[in-house]
Amino acid sequence: MKIYSLAFAFIPLALKAFQILIPMDETQKNHLKAYGIAYWTLKQDVEIYWLLNYRGGSFLLPGNKAIINECNIRGVSYEQISDAQANSILQEIAQPEVNMDALKLEKAPKIAVYSPKSKQPWDDAVTLALTYAEIPYDVVYDDEVLNGVLKNYDWLHLHHEDFTGQYGRFYAQYGNAPWYKQQVKENEEIAKRWGFAKVSQLKLAVAKKIDEFVVNGGFMFAMCSATDSYDIALAAEGVDICGSVYDGDPADPDMNKKLDYSKGYAFENYKLNPDPLFSENS
Numbered sequence: 001m002k003i004y005s006l007a008f009a010f011i012p013l014a015l016k017a018f019q020i021l022i023p024m025d026e027t028q029k030n031h032l033k034a035y036g037i038a039y040w041t042l043k044q045d046v047e048i049y050w051l052l053n054y055r056g057g058s059f060l061l062p063g064n065k066a067i068i069n070e071c072n073i074r075g076v077s078y079e080q081i082s083d084a085q086a087n088s089i090l091q092e093i094a095q096p097e098v099n100m101d102a103l104k105l106e107k108a109p110k111i112a113v114y115s116p117k118s119k120q121p122w123d124d125a126v127t128l129a130l131t132y133a134e135i136p137y138d139v140v141y142d143d144e145v146l147n148g149v150l151k152n153y154d155w156l157h158l159h160h161e162d163f164t165g166q167y168g169r170f171y172a173q174y175g176n177a178p179w180y181k182q183q184v185k186e187n188e189e190i191a192k193r194w195g196f197a198k199v200s201q202l203k204l205a206v207a208k209k210i211d212e213f214v215v216n217g218g219f220m221f222a223m224c225s226a227t228d229s230y231d232i233a234l235a236a237e238g239v240d241i242c243g244s245v246y247d248g249d250p251a252d253p254d255m256n257k258k259l260d261y262s263k264g265y266a267f268e269n270y271k272l273n274p275d276p277l278f279s280e281n282s
Contacts, residue, residue, distance in 0.1 A: 021089070165246060204234075239252055
């Protein structure tokens with residue numbers, strides 16, 4: 001009896017008398033929670049479609065009461081449409097003259113957010129958004145990355161991180177701030193623990209571990225200071241680009257001649273700013 005009851009409990013997720021369109025345009029009441037619904041559905045082993053550039057990047061889900069109930073609980077706008085309407089939408093998206101695509105999603109990714117454990121003076125928008133959307137994630141930092149935990153994840157998000165070892169170049173503005181001093185202390189302790197003489201060497205090792213993760217099929221999304229500093233760290237391998245206020249000795253005056261742009265992901269032909277007190281890397 002228990003076996004039959006279990007099988008029956010999963011039948012509603014497989015029924016498709018209709019389909020559910022979760023719009024992501026101005027009609028959506030809660031965009032972040034809508035992403036959470038998509039993730040929750042994938043966690044139920046139900047495949048969905050992400051309709052790229054269709055009504056703001058809407059989601060097409062199989063129709064069942066469980067998904068509708070979850071939408072109602074989370075305050076997410078949805079539309080019940082017929083199979084014929086759903087097929088019409090997919091046909092519209094498939095037209096070669098439109099800049100749209102229907103991306104089939106089959107698995108809920110396991111997400112890691114690269115972020116320090118200590119408190120910083122700004123909120124981490126990524127973790128705030130994921131928490132609000134009810135999408136689970138783990139926070140990892142240098143120790144975890146160097147210990148090889150990234151192989152357990154599908155998606156890695158990088159946010160407020162300076163992979164060059166220059167702490168966001170905040171020395172001129174915040175060099176005496178308690179949070180800045182704490183950040184320097186913690187990073188130097190991690191570097192020492194792993195046998196690195198400088199934080200820049202630690203961050204390069206972390207960047208290369210992340211590169212391994214991507215090469216092996218992992219997805220990495222970088223924003224804020226992580227976007228350019230990640231590429232710079234890889235391109236500057238073996239070159240001292242940090243001023244004395246960051247690592248105790250002057251930067252290589254010929255650093256811009258020694259950069260290997262081919263090691264980076266996105267940027268090339270940039271020039272690093274030699275002034276360590278200037279807030280931008282390049």
